[in-house]
Amino acid sequence: MDPRQQAILTLLALVPPGRVVSYGQLADLAGLPGRARLVGRVLRTQDTSGLPWHRVVAASGRISLPRGSDGWCEQRQRLLQEGVLLKGDRVSMKEHQWRPDLAAILMLMEQ
Numbered sequence: 001m002d003p004r005q006q007a008i009l010t011l012l013a014l015v016p017p018g019r020v021v022s023y024g025q026l027a028d029l030a031g032l033p034g035r036a037r038l039v040g041r042v043l044r045t046q047d048t049s050g051l052p053w054h055r056v057v058a059a060s061g062r063i064s065l066p067r068g069s070d071g072w073c074e075q076r077q078r079l080l081q082e083g084v085l086l087k088g089d090r091v092s093m094k095e096h097q098w099r100p101d102l103a104a105i106l107m108l109m110e111q
Contacts, residue, residue, distance in 0.1 A: 001046075004032055007109065008042045014108070015055045017082045019098035020091050022059040029105060040064070054078040055098075061091040 001009075007030040015021050021029075023036035032038060036059075043053055054075040058064045063079075065072040067089055076086060084096050 004030065004035075004038065005042045005046060007031065008039055009046060009048070009051060010109070011105070012043075012048070012051050012053065012056065014100065014105070015052055015098050017052075018084060018096065020055045020057050020061070020079070020084060020093070020096050021098045022093070023056060023064075024059055025097075026056060029100070029102075031109070057091055057093075059093075061093040061096075063089045063091075 008026060011026055011029050012021075023039040024034075026039045027033065027035040030039075039056070043056060063072055063075050063086075065075060072089070076089070079086060079091065084091055
């Protein structure tokens with residue numbers, strides 16, 4: 001697996017229940033600023049079945065999957081089960097965005 005893909009998936013595994021991260025934020029944390037689309041591509045093409053893929057949303061807090069699709073419904077349901085409040089298809093980023101300790105993230109990524 002490409003090191004960039006591995007970094008994205010490693011960080012995704014760290015997003016705690018009840019928190020969300022945007023595609024761009026995940027890219028930034030992985031040392032890939034401006035690569036939000038790469039995050040989306042990795043989530044589409046890699047096996048994320050054991051990872052909290054449902055905690056990744058657009059920068060606006062919107063669920064990016066097509067509204068009403070099976071994936072959209074599953075993501076919405078999983079977020080609700082974790083206590084994430086949604087208004088329609090949007091999460092309040094102010095309330096639920098993950099704000100990790102960057103020093104801890106850097107230490108984990110160096111291992």
